[in-house]
Amino acid sequence: MTGASVSGAGVLRFRPSAGDYVWTFGGVPPVARVAPGTVLELFTEDCFAGRVRGVDDLVSRVVEFPFVNPQTGPFYVEGAEPGDTLAVHFVSLEPARDWAASTTVPLFGALTSTHATATLQPPLPEVVWIWQLDRERRLCRFESRFSEYTVDLPMDPMHGTVGVAPANLEARSSLVPDSHGGNMDTPEMRAGVTCYLGVNVEGALFSLGDGHARQGEGETCGVAVECAMDTVVIVDLIKGWPCPWPRLESDTHIMSTGSARPLEDAFRIAQLDLVQWLESDYGLPALDGYQLLSQAVEAPLANVVDTNYTSVAKIRKQWLPGSPAAGGVHTRLREQAAAYLASR
Amino acid sequence: MTGASVSGAGVLRFRPSAGDYVWTFGGVPPVARVAPGTVLELFTEDCFAGRVRGVDDLVSRVVEFPFVNPQTGPFYVEGAEPGDTLAVHFVSLEPARDWAASTTVPLFGALTSTHATATLQPPLPEVVWIWQLDRERRLCRFESRFSEYTVDLPMDPMHGTVGVAPANLEARSSLVPDSHGGNMDTPEMRAGVTCYLGVNVEGALFSLGDGHARQGEGETCGVAVECAMDTVVIVDLIKGWPCPWPRLESDTHIMSTGSARPLEDAFRIAQLDLVQWLESDYGLPALDGYQLLSQAVEAPLANVVDTNYTSVAKIRKQWLPGSPAAGGVHTRLREQAAAYLASR
Amino acid sequence: MTGASVSGAGVLRFRPSAGDYVWTFGGVPPVARVAPGTVLELFTEDCFAGRVRGVDDLVSRVVEFPFVNPQTGPFYVEGAEPGDTLAVHFVSLEPARDWAASTTVPLFGALTSTHATATLQPPLPEVVWIWQLDRERRLCRFESRFSEYTVDLPMDPMHGTVGVAPANLEARSSLVPDSHGGNMDTPEMRAGVTCYLGVNVEGALFSLGDGHARQGEGETCGVAVECAMDTVVIVDLIKGWPCPWPRLESDTHIMSTGSARPLEDAFRIAQLDLVQWLESDYGLPALDGYQLLSQAVEAPLANVVDTNYTSVAKIRKQWLPGSPAAGGVHTRLREQAAAYLASR
Amino acid sequence: MTGASVSGAGVLRFRPSAGDYVWTFGGVPPVARVAPGTVLELFTEDCFAGRVRGVDDLVSRVVEFPFVNPQTGPFYVEGAEPGDTLAVHFVSLEPARDWAASTTVPLFGALTSTHATATLQPPLPEVVWIWQLDRERRLCRFESRFSEYTVDLPMDPMHGTVGVAPANLEARSSLVPDSHGGNMDTPEMRAGVTCYLGVNVEGALFSLGDGHARQGEGETCGVAVECAMDTVVIVDLIKGWPCPWPRLESDTHIMSTGSARPLEDAFRIAQLDLVQWLESDYGLPALDGYQLLSQAVEAPLANVVDTNYTSVAKIRKQWLPGSPAAGGVHTRLREQAAAYLASR
Structure with a gap:
């Protein structure tokens, strides 16, 4: 295992190398075993695997499916069994770079037809916005691509994707949210919050990724202010308290x-x-x-x-x-x- | 017209009698003509037409369809034509009684099958909750029906139903929300807010009703803290500014x-x-x-x-x-x- | 009333003039009163009110909303009361002309975004197809607009729109299907079939229109092989047999x-x-x-x-x-x- | 591999033992490698893994999740690569027993609330129907459980579940239909039909199961006339012809x-x-x-x-x-x- 080191009693630091990321919940072996109560100091790459760095880095050119939305993990939590619940407490989320990216993605988003809401219309244009992050003043700067307008919005870091291995022998893409968690994309997943996840398999196999410097409710265009994140969580275990949905x-x-x-x-x-x-x-x-x-x-x-x-x-x-x-x-x-x- | 009196330049007071209420948007003649800028001092009855007064007043017994969700109006706004927009400013909303009612309604609500999401299951039990309103302290008291629990929630008065006559020669039940407004049930419709409604017919034919002392987002059981309301609005007209949705x-x-x-x-x-x-x-x-x-x-x-x-x-x-x-x-x-x- | 004449005991012939059509179910007075058992010999105009006659007659140019989908009727059926059911038997449907029209309509249809499934994409191109009807051989000829391909499909005449006045004091556009019937667009509405419609108001107020020389299941582009129709129905009444949906x-x-x-x-x-x-x-x-x-x-x-x-x-x-x-x-x-x- | 034997040039017979069934598409190794054009003579167990044999065998008692809807396979088709398409031709489907089972399943089906269309209502009663199959006369006998009524319906054997390993590194429960095929439950999947399935992984990994002696359109209660099946298919490969959906x-x-x-x-x-x-x-x-x-x-x-x-x-x-x-x-x-x- 690359990059994982137990830096003290109950603290595990894990900064994945390129080959360490996973792209599913379930179907992959754990990167480490941790005891309940362990503090995890983690680095998560952005949903583009760091490949969108400028307005010319169109997703359709630089991102290779299915290698999108990389997850850091999974972690095997000792003693976790089906019927138990993982308690993941978010201690801190800090954007790891001073910029973030957002974009339209062809046939993805709420205000376009999609592969499921399928129409004969051509997709919307593919446009990238690079957001400047002022980490000291906790601001994200929006810069209009088609006018001169700019505005600063408050930073409100969150993780779009948090989950455990699913039930029913399944492995699910990290793009999918379901009862195992996954790509829920809720702005409520911020520092100070505890997330409860029902355990489906031994060890639970917890992982997370998809940091957002901020996001609107509904994530209208399908892509938030996407950024790499330095995140600290405490992973604890609640025995015998089932949790049907996150x-x-x-x-x-x-x-x-x-x-x-x-x-x-x-x-x-x-x-x-x-x-x-x-x-x-x-x-x-x-x-x-x-x-x-x-x-x-x-x-x-x-x-x-x-x-x-x-x-x-x-x-x-x-x-x-x-x-x-x-x-x-x-x-x-x-x-x-x-x-x-x-x-x- | 019963109960309407122009009490001064630009102020119209209208307290409907039982026979004055209307049950649709469109399809009914106006109760009054008002100039843009008029202040309307209105009384609105609750969505049960005031018939649910105690926990034994089940909707299925005391309310006669389609006479549900009575509206106060409609008001013909002089000069309003298709292509214009009505600006309805909510000056104040005051619950008119010191209690309010809520209830489950058979086959209505989000956590039950309905006439549209039709299943073979029997409906949920019909239960009425009477909420006490402390208008001075701005509190609504919830009293559990099946336990001893009570709790005070902040009062946050709103109108569930606000609208104009619809387009396309239609008349719609006051239970329906659509592009003409109607039964939108948003807690955002509170004092201090201006609501814009696109005009579909000459005079716009504005009416409102369905006061709520407060309501959760989504109105889960389908019924809010329903109360009669003393409401003051200013009705103004914006010429030539179309408004496709409220x-x-x-x-x-x-x-x-x-x-x-x-x-x-x-x-x-x-x-x-x-x-x-x-x-x-x-x-x-x-x-x-x-x-x-x-x-x-x-x-x-x-x-x-x-x-x-x-x-x-x-x-x-x-x-x-x-x-x-x-x-x-x-x-x-x-x-x-x-x-x-x-x-x- | 223009065009209606009782041509014998129990037979009413009604061929509407331009001004006789109605555009809603509910909200309009009857064109005639008929006894249960009456045979109605009717003419219905196509859904474009006859205005799309060639490939250059784009709906957005020649049709004026809400004057679309004209209905023939309504007929007041004597003795019909809420709780009863109308039985409308389709005796014969004959396309009234030797051509029919179909078209794409901007932001309408299954394979396009719409006013409800709202996206930022521009609408599909507006294209008209004129179908030749061979009434003797019972064939409809499709002629491709963008290639040389033509093919004959069997004629299977039906009415897209059949209904009565709705409940709840409503008037609904003839474009709407609901529990009162209306614009259901089912190919099952063909000669030899009896349609049962629950009565919501005294006299039921039955009308019909929207003839199709044929239609696929789902009416994918939103428009069938639209044609004027000579239709004979028998309208009968079933007392005390409620019919909640057509x-x-x-x-x-x-x-x-x-x-x-x-x-x-x-x-x-x-x-x-x-x-x-x-x-x-x-x-x-x-x-x-x-x-x-x-x-x-x-x-x-x-x-x-x-x-x-x-x-x-x-x-x-x-x-x-x-x-x-x-x-x-x-x-x-x-x-x-x-x-x-x-x-x- | 248990039960598989190549019985001649290009014919593979495979009758799984209890431990041979799989419960997902993807995530499991193949039971055999076959050349394109191979005839597969297969046995498939019913969706209950054969455990519902009488009206007292309630699914909630005799079936253990996730061991439901067993699949026969997967078969690795030599030469199959992403971008190719598998052609699965159904040569014959013969119910393997002279009875079949159907049932209501708590919180599953179209006319009940479910785990997704979640309501506070209790589930419908759990009832089992055993259907007698007259394989000679090709009839399925329905026997009412709550009245004396019986009726014979034509047998029309089909496979509810046919698919390949999914894309995106996923493994999906055999209960799921998606672009990889799976639990589509269409009565069109009958003898004489060829099913095309886009290949997502090397070898395609084709499997099938869930035989139905017959099924209505929509599979209203969620369960068809479920039976074990003796099925013969030919599996062929179309190189370079992508097939986005089955x-x-x-x-x-x-x-x-x-x-x-x-x-x-x-x-x-x-x-x-x-x-x-x-x-x-x-x-x-x-x-x-x-x-x-x-x-x-x-x-x-x-x-x-x-x-x-x-x-x-x-x-x-x-x-x-x-x-x-x-x-x-x-x-x-x-x-x-x-x-x-x-x-x-």
Whole structure:
């Protein structure tokens, strides 16, 4: 294994070489075995494998399918078995370069026909935008390609792709979001958040990639402000707490996700999972949870462009009955992250 | 006409009697003619026509279809012609009673089969929740029906249904959202916001109803915290500025809406309309607008339960090139509203 | 009323003048009152109102919205009340001219983006095909526009649009298919078939139009081999037999229809209606009907292009328990049609 | 390899033992290498792995996920490379037992909520139907479970699942239909038909399973008349003729398939592929093909229940310009099949 080194008790640093990346969830051997509670200091390449560096680097020319959306991992988490859940806490996400790229991709995106929403129309023009990242001031600069307009947007780093090996003996492309996680593309996957992923195979086989300096809800053109990322996560294990769809927890909210087509099915999955989570962990009867959610939920779209669309259902923890989710693992990981950051 | 009285220059007060409500957009004569700029002081009944007052008032027993979702109006706006746009500014929304109602409705809602998503399963149980409204503290109290849990949520009054007569010689049920507006059910339709509605017939024939003390994004169970509302709007007219889908403007954002099924089509409509709005009013070339939106848009769901689903595309005005939308009508109406409120 | 004349006991002949056509279901007064059992000898104009006569007659130039898809009617059927069902038996359909027209329409059709499936791509080119109809040999001649290829297809005349006034106080464009019928565009609507339409308003207000010399399943480009039609129907009334969605009966099959988006919902509606029809009229328990249907149903698509998509669920009568649908009305109308044709 | 034996020049007989079945397309090694033109005499187990044998054998009790829908194969076809296409000709399909099984499966099927179309409703009851197969008279007997009704339907054997290893380094469950084929569940996959499958990996890795004694269009309850099958296919290779989606050819028709959600996307894919096939192989310009298809296509639904829905687009060869598809491979395989059958 190239680039992996245990730099201290419970900290693993892994910076993949070109040949170390993987392009699927499932179907590939782990790059390392880690104990629950390990801090992972990772480098992730951007979704173009770093090949789009200027406005002339059209994806159709420089990227070779299926070698798109490289993932760092997978990591075998010791003791993880089907029926358990991985808790992945995002300690920090820092863009690794001072620029990022976005682009239209022929027959991909929400405002174009696609290989699935198939029409006789020609594809949209292929255009690349290079975004300048001011990492100190936490800004991303948009530069119009067809006018003089520029504007600075706040940086809000996130990972588009986070997941484990899927169930049913499958291996899925890293472009796909589904119940194993994968390419969900939700801006909620930011520092300070814990992501819960149900374990489908022994060791879970966790990997991540697809850093975005920022992204709009729905990822309209299909491509965010794509950048390489230096990311620190803590990977923990919750035994015997199944998690049917990826869930997230921040200091203020719990969130369920659903990934499916059509988009209303993604919405239904996320909303139903949240109702059922409120029932199982918070003791709120299902119909009461349905009613409370109907008035209290936020439903930010993640992506409306990928193989499956992803919807998030999000509710404030202060509005819920007392007990913390999964026995308070988020709070504990928050503290471990603070200790790690203080010691760095 | 019952209940309408012009109470001063440019102010019309209209409190409908039981027989005054209408149940469609289009197909009914106006209750009054108003000049552009008129302040309308309106009362709207709740979507149950006020018939659900306690937990035993099941919709299937007390509400008689199609007499559901009563609208106050329509108002004939002088000078309004196809190709123009109505600007409806929401000055204030105040729940008219100290309680509100919500309920499951058989075969209606996102987490049940419906008459369209038709299955062999029996409907969910019909349950009513009565919410207490603390209008002074601006709180809505949820009381669980199947446990002891209660919680206070912030009040955030909105109108679910706002629209004009549709095009194509149609009359549409007030339960339907489409390009004429109607039952869009977006929480963005709150005080301080201007709603733009393209005019389809002479006089536009504007009406509104379906007040909600608050609502989650997507309106999961299909019914919000439904309440009668005392609402003040200013109705203005923008000549020669067409508006293909309902748009909204707040002090901070401009927003497009789309209503369609499946939900991704509602998303596409709203996002495309916003790209085209950025091009026509702000001079941003379409592909640049597509890219900027992809990184900057918020996409809060309105409803995923009605005849058409409604999606909102929302962007901060501070991130856009200078010119204000529609020549600054929102700012002007904001000032008129402030003057009205000061004089009251 | 222009053009209507009772030409004998129980036969009404109606050939509309230009101003007699209607463009909606609902919202318009009847052109005639007829007793149940009346034979209607009708002329229907093509969906372009006869304005596309050559390959240079582009729809965007010669057709003025919303004056598209003209309907002949509506007819007030005496005694028809909500809860009853109209039985419309198609005695004969004869193309009224020796040519027909088809075309692409900008942003309309299955293999293009549309106003709902909205993209940034420009529309497809607008192209007209004129089909020659050989009424004696019952053939329609396709002539390629961009090559020399021609081919004769069998004529199979049908009506794309058949319906009654909708429920819920609505008026719907004649371009819309829904539970009131309307623009379903199913090739099953041919001579020899009885169409059942649930009555929503007093008198039912039946009308029809949109003749096709033939059409593929799904009506891919959105436009069939459009022609004016000389059509004879018998309109009968079934008291107290509700019909939630349009149903059809031929000598060999019974069929249910569903119209909705996405297409799977249209499929679900039609299939569920057929299961419930098998239960109510044929005594087959619902789960047994579900199983039998799963192995025996044909599911020809009608349209995948209109405001709602339309799916048909079709099962052979010989595979069903004995009793005929609706008390044998189809057989009786078949006999009345034969007698009428013999006497002509 | 168990059970495989080359029984003569160009004939391979393979009857898998219990441990020989595979449950995915991709991700498993081949059971045999075969030369193009080889006749395969195969046994396929039913989708329940033979475990549902009576009305008390509920799937939820006797079937262990993911060991459902066993496939016979995969076969490595020598010389097959990405860019080529496999031609699989169905010589004969004979049910291997005198009974077959069908069932409802909890949260699976078109007329129930599912894991994707997620609702709060409980699943439908789990019911098994055992069908008696009269192989001599080619009949399948339906026996109602909740009434006395029985009826004989014609036997029409088909394979629900036929495919090759997918692209993009993926392995997909045998329950999934996609561009690699898989669980398409189309009744068109019957004896006398040639199925074309684009090759994604070296050797193609073809397998098949999921025999149905018959099936309705759409496979409404999600389960057909499931039976073990003795099947003979000839596997041939077409070099340098890419096939983006599975295509079929019978003596009378050519057909394209599309598998996606929502169902209209499956329809679009199949229709567009057929237009493009007409252009590339028959020389019909795309817009002319679009028009011809719109009037001439049949669009029988395959399944509206699986992970992706499958739609077929089908046109009569007699209506097309002269040249046969893929250089006449179907005719040649037809002749080889006749010779094989004559010699048996």
